[in-house]
Amino acid sequence: MDIQRKIDDNKGRFFIxxxxxxIAELDFKIEDNILDAYHTGVRPELEGQGIAGRLFxxxxxxxxxxxxxxxxxxxxxLAKFRKSPDEYRDLWSS
Known part of the structure; x- marks a missing residue:
């Protein structure tokens, strides 16, 4: 299952x-050099297989x-960032 990317007019999605x-998506928008990751979803029957983590x-x-x-x-x-704040310090917009 390859991850695909679609970006149009500063809105985008990583999806499988x-x-x-x-079966899965991570939606985002980009404004002023900030990527706002606002939604991650995986079909219920596929949860727990690490798919959301791959999108992340x-x-x-x-x-x-x-x-x-x-x-x-x-x-x-947010939970992923909070779990390993040092790993994502360079990315995390405060």
């Missing part, structure tokens, strides 16, 4: 499709590559 159906890692890599700070407004993203 399986059998032509979207893709978002982190992308933000670092582009030099963005991250506003973790999604509860899942």
């Amino acid at each position: 499709e399986k059998d032509g159906r979207q 890692n893709e978002m982190v890599d992308y933000a670092r590559e582009k030099g963005y700070k991250v506003n973790p407004s999604c509860p899942y993203i």
Whole structure:
């Protein structure tokens, strides 16, 4: 399951499709060099398989590559940042 990316007009999504159906997504918007990660979702039957974590890692890599700070407004993203604040200090927009 490959992670795909779609960005239009400063709004974007990392997502995974399986059998032509979207099974997971991480939605964000970018404004003033801040990536606001506001939603992460995985189909209920696929939860607990690390799919959200893969999307999170893709978002982190992308933000670092582009030099963005991250506003973790999604509860899942915020929890990941709070769990390892030193690891994401360079990204975390306060």
